[in-house]
Every structure is written in structure tokens, then in C-alpha cells.
Amino acid sequence: MGKTILCHCEDVEVEEVYSALEQGFADLETLRRYTGIGTGKCQGKCCLVQTLRILASLARTNAAETKPLTGDPLLIHLPTIRPPVLPLRIADIVEAGETAVAHDKPRIEEERS
Amino acid sequence: MQTADTQRTVTFFFEGRVFRGNEGEPIAKALFTAGVRTLSYSVKYRRPRGIFCARGRCVACHMSVDGVPGVPTCITPLREGMRIEREGYQPFYGPLATVFIRLFPFPAGFYYRMFTRPAWLQRIFLGSLRRMAGVGRLPLDNTSVSPTSGSGRNNPLPVKDAYDVVVVGSGMSGMAAALSSAHHGSEVLLVDECRLPGGHSIGHQSDTELTSARDQLIERIKGHVAVEHRPDIVAYGFYPPNTLLLGSGGPTGMKRVSARSFVFATGANDVVPLFENNDTPGILGERAIRLLLERDHWRPGRKAVVYGAGEALHATVSLLLHHGIEVAAAVDPTDAASAGGNRGALHGVRTFANARIRTAKGGAWIRAVEGTHAGGRERFSLACDLLCIALPGQPAYELPHQAGFEYALSESPIEEFEVMRPVTRFRTTGPEPARDTISFFIVGEASGDSHWRTKIEDGERAGAQAAAAVRA
């Protein structure tokens, strides 16, 4: 009775992806949040590409009987990657002594999600 | 890197027992030597986990050290008197919940649909979930033990706030880019989260030309007047339009640097494919095993199976043999002809072609693998205490994605070869490089290239373009 672990941080098995798709969570962003894949400490470093491979193969064979509740079916893309890239200890930030200076605003007012 | 600064042995405590280890070596290695291989238990099924990525990327080696939760013991140096404990262990509640979850196959998200009514039952359920959740324990006393994010050393931060070119990653492509930018007149900052330069190419290589090219790059970087080299510095995030947040891995510093050009030579991450019990300790990617052997002088096993293809397979087999580890077999998902047969490093090594690993056996540490070969028509079973994965790595996308690069899945008939690759390797914040634009480049394994000659060429070219963009 072995398990095939997809997300090591949140202990999510491969079967859960198929189960979530059946329940209608087809958009990667909602699939992630619903199953927990890629939302743990490593933020998807160990599991994202394997998840995308599954979605890509389903999209190719059209084998997914998805009832999209929450998104377009099986878009293959990276979720929004946010800082910090590695876990960053709060005491380290505070003791670094950086003070908030001028406001960081991007010069280009593009919308980013 | 000298893992033990002084080769001094020190005393440390693990769950009440006393052990001795070498000062400065990774805590995980000291524990391994002391016979402790299970470093943590997975959060839901409480599966034993041990050393895995060896780079502070995963969570398998996270332990409580001196009351600080979630310390990555694979890269944190051992010090005298450290108190180390495994996290997340609940003597009664844990095993009970685990048995419950193992017995009943719950579909994804079952906890959203169970016990939704009546309200009092829902509250009890909520309370139980809350108690089961969470891994590390945060001590509420206010002891002032200095917690560490990374290596815990006081590594010098970059001197300036702004550079012409910042190169993230001192592997071969990063070093080539930094040298090339400097050659074309730029002031360059070169950072890497590892203390050793060379990235994926550190240590033993069977290709002597590779070794010599790498060593030359390292030599040229040393003391270069226009390249400020800051090893052991982590790039925590890129913030548009042009800010990189760097940290020293310890409590002494963080710094924001800006630049006109950024070169991302951030390499790639090991990808463990999906098969039964693929989280068994003893399964290591090729980067991980190389770091353990070359950076830490740590041999985690005696008899390995290597699951991979192409150059990576050859390089990994060669590395293992060089360190006296027996290679029981190579498992290659491609066919034998494209894998080059039993040439070079694979000479004499039993190779299965059109093969896949299906199951790992062992529980607390791997003791065998089973799989199929000849396109699934035949089976094999191999005893081993190491499984090394030498399949294509996933290009590190975090910083480039934050800088605006788009990624797409590279399709391949072999699923294990599919990775997310950047759609372009160059972008700029305007229609073309100009005085007020920022330019970005991706080189090396971060762009999907793995051959060392290509890495150097691409690095040199990107470095020159980065310098040119600054002068635009």
C-alpha cells in the first residue's frame, strides 16, 4: 500500500490531483489552494513541475472529465511566484537594521497579479 | 569547502541523547554518522523523511535546533552544545490520526465536506484539525538564541547599493557572464547562495576539459578587480523594476542592490519523478548527491541505482564510482541506442533501457527498487541503499519569473523530460535597451541548457550584452 507523494511539504498524493479535478478545481491556482500542492514551505520547488506534467498529459489526451467550477480547464502555467524565494527568518530581517526609506514603486504602472 | 572549520569534535544533544560530531559540518551529516537517518515526519501521513535536496530547498531535513523551528539541517553547521529535536511528533494524537487517515482513502479536500453540521461537531472537528496542523513548534519563551536562516555565518554583504550588472549564480554560466561583463567595462556583482563557486559543476567530472574550463573560470574570478564576488549570499527576491533583496544567511545583514542589467544563472533543481514511495529517504537527485559527496564529504550509501539519462546519467555514475560507491544498475527511460549504450562511465554497469522505476522499498531508508524495462514488458528488482535521480532538472524560475519572464512546459515523448522553460532568455523593460531601461538575461541551466560549452558561450554572450545595455 505504497503512496506516490506529489507534494512533500503538504503530504499530498498524486490521487488527490485527479480527485480535485473531478470535483471541478481545474485551474492551477485553485487546484493548488484546494489540495495544498505548492503552498507549503518550499512553495512548489519539489512538486510544481510534476503537477504540470499531469495536467499537460490530461490536456493532451482530453481524458479529464472536468466540470470547471472555478477556472478554465488545465491551463499549463506557473502560479504567481512571490518572494521570498527561500524561507526568511523574521529576526534576520529585523536585525539587519534596514529602515523603510523611499517608497518602492515600479516606474511602469503595469498590473501584476 | 572545508566542512569542518577546525576538525574539532564537539558535543551535541539529540532528543536527550549525547553525541559527538565535527564542528562546522552539516547537522544532518553529524546525525547520519551517529546513526540517525530519520530527520522528520511528513505532516499528514507521518512518513519518515531524511536528507533530500541538500540545498535548503525542501523540508525533509528541517528540525528544531536550540528551540528554533524549521532549521534546514542539511546546510546549517554543527556547533558545540546544540540541542536538536525532530518536529511535529505527537506521541498519542499523531499515530492515531495517521492510522485513521491510512485506513480510509479520503478524496482531496475531504475536510471541507466532513462534519459541516451540527455546529458543535464542526467546532470539534476544526479544533482537531488545528491540533494536527503545523510542523515546527514556536517556543514562547523569549530566549535570545540567534536564529539562522541559512548557513548561519556572517558572510560579507555587497559593498555597494548599485552595480552595473548583477549576476545571480556562480556556476559556469554565471562566472562566464560576470567575467564577460567586466571585460566589457561593467562593474559586476556576482552572488551565489553556496560558499563554493562552480554551481552544478563542482567536484569530480569525468570530462577533464570541463574540469579545466571550470577551474580557469574560478581562478579568473578570484580577486578580479571589477567583479565583486560574494559567495554564501542568498537572493531572496527580485522586486520590479530593479531591486534584488540579498541576505547573508545569518542575522548580520540584508541588503537591497539595484542594477541596470541582471543575469540569472540560478541553475536548476532536482526533480524526483512520481512512483510509489518516492519520498523514501535515500532517494537523492544528482545535484544533492554531488553536494553531499563533494561539498560535505558525506557518503550516504554504498550501493546505488541511478535513474537517469544522457550526460547527467554518465556524470552521476562517474561521480559515484569515483567516490567508491558501487553502482548496481542504471535505469534509463530512453532506449539504449540514444543513451549511447555502455560506453564511457557506464562501461561495465548493468543498464536497463526503456525502463522506469515503479516502487521504492524500505520505509525509513531505501533498501530496494522495483521497476519495468523493455518498454514495460519486463520487470527488475534491485537491492540498493541509494537511488540517484539523474533526469533533467527544473530550471529555477523564481527570480526570472519575478522579473517578468514567462515559462512554458517543454513537451517531450518522455514525461520525465518535461520541464518549465523560459519562453525567452532576454527581456528588457522598454522596447529596447536604453538609458532608463533594465535588462534581464537567463543563462545556463536556468534557461534549460545543460552542456558546459553552451553554458560558457551563453554566459559570455549574455555578459557582453548586459554590459552593452548598461552603456546604452
Added chain:
Amino acid sequence: MTRRADVLIIGGGVNGLGCAYNLARRGVENIVVIERGYIGAGASGRCGAGIRQLWGMEENVILARESVKIYERLSGELRFNIFFRQGGYLMLVFDEREHELVSKTIPVQNRLGVPTRLLTGSEITEIAPGINLDGVLAAAYCPKGGVAYPYAVLWGYAEAARRLGVEIRVHTRVTHAARRDDGTYGVSTEKGDFIAPTIVNVAGARTKDIAAMIGIDIPTKPVRHEIAVTESLKPFLKPMVISLKKGFYFSQSLRGEIVGGIGDPNEPSSYYTGSSPDFLFRYARALRETFPPLGKARFIRQWAGLYDMSPDARPILGTVEGYEGYYHACGFSGHGFMISPMITKLLAELITTGKTSMPIDTLDLTRFAKGALTRDPYVVG
């Protein structure tokens, strides 16, 4: 390809989905919800999901109080656990002015049935061991407040709404909207056109843009607010901790992560939802000062969302004269999630009966033209 609906709801956040659900429950059919991203792409999926009744103005206290009652039974109603953990709300008081404020407003809350009380000294550390009492004069504590998991609320509403026949269209961005000659509303999107006699504009920070297309001027502004989350830790913090003066909030989610943020009084208005290192520094400092043991925890992710700020930081709800069939709810200024159940209930009442169970004239859009606005001081973050 034009889809004709009876009710078209623009915005698939907590208000859009909640309104769809409430309307469907009252027997309304042929409801379509359109959302520009995935469910939760907007503020509903980015917020701290704090649910509190600690407010200064009576109107806000009542809206929050009634919403808490709905949230308390929502899991059972939707058959979907929304993970509303009522660990309480602890509002730290740092100076005399704040002390005076809470001393005046706690009796107001109590009178309206909200069990807030004032704590001092060791009473505070009993509720939240680990809190640093330096500079803390007192704390207002309401045991009924708490945090929910926002995605669970959205999914619960979405599934329940679908069961009742609501159609939800995602990744459907509005490109044009206008009132047609026959009084119905036409909405064009990248994925087709819609026509409906009743349109509900609950598009968060973009409500004013949709309204502008139709010809209605709403004086709200989008402002970025940042938030960060730590690794998940074993439970140690029961209440949500907030400070009005310092502008921060944080709480421990059901998964064990500390979720929180701190406001930036200098943040200009924009649609930008990228992150900044400034925020990490300010928030880390506030966290460590207020709860020193948290120095040992690590951030794993920061993100941002938009507050839809109205001139007096109070919601805008109701209809617009001359635009029959048009309804809107916006301007929640960072506390939309916690009063959403009541807002969507009022909207559904207004749409189906023309009347509401509590007066909403003080939330009308016309108040800005009249001037003399009052602000609830209990806005955070």
C-alpha cells in the same frame, strides 16, 4: 453570441458569489456571475479574512454583528467547511487617545450585543501568551471575532450557488458595459456578450471602472495593501491581534501559519499588486516588537491585494437614481470580507423586494455629494 440573464453579477468574489447564492435561495433564476480571473483572484482571495465586530460606528457594529452570526452557521448551510475559527480579536491600545476611544466605543458595542471587554496587563498575556506588553496600555478583546479561510468561503458559496442553478463564468473580463435603450444592461466581455435587466456591480476595486462605463461616478480609489505568511507552526496564538495606531494585524490560520500585514500611510493609489521589500522590513519589525517569539519564525511568501477605499472608509451600497435595475456594493476599504454576509443579504433583499431589513441610506452613494462625512476610526491594515 449573447447570453440573456435575469440577473448579471459582475465580480466573483465573496460579494458576487454570496449575492448569487442569496438570490438563488430566494427563488431567482437565470443568474450569471462573471469573474475576470479564477475564483479568488481578487481581494477576497488575498485578504487576511479577519472577521470582527470591533467597530466604532453603530452601523458597522450591526453589519459586523449580523455577519458574524451568518458566518457562524455558514458551514452547515453551505455543506462546506469555511473554517471560521472564533479565537477572538485582541486590539492593542498604545496611547491615551486610543484608550479613550475604546473606553467610549466598548459600551456602544456591548449595548448592541457584542461582548467586548477591556483587558490590562496579565489578562492580555493570558489570552495571548508571548505578547510583549511594553507600551501596551490595555487591549479591547472580543471573544466572538475570528478568522476564516477565504477560499473555503468562496468555494462553499460557488458550489451552493451552482447547485441552485447559478452559472459562474471565470476568466471572463468585462470590456464594455452600458445601459441600453430599453433599460436593460449590456455587458461585453472577451468571451461573449450579456444582457440583463438587473445588474449587480460588485467588482471590488474595479467597481468604479464598471460604473464609469455605464455612466455612474463612484469616488473610490484602489490602494495596494501587502500581506505575508509564515511557515505553519503548531497552534500557539488564539486571537487575531491588531493595532489601529501601528496599522498592523496578524493571526494564526487553521494550518498554523501566521498571516498578517501592516499598512503604509504613504501608499499611493494604484492597481499594482506586486510586493515590496519595504513591507517585509516594516512588518517584520512590528511583528517582532509585538510578539518577540515570532522572531524565530520564517516568512515563506508575501503578496498584496487592493483595498477599495471610499472617501470616508465606509461601504457604498444600494442603487443609483436614473439607473433602474443597477445595484452596487463597493468601497469596503479593507473590511469587506467581514461584513459580506450581511451586505449580500441586504443586496438580495433590495433586489427581490425593494426593501431592506436594516436601513442602508447612510451607505448610499449620494452621501459624498452632501459632504460632512464621518469616518469609523477602527479601520486597520
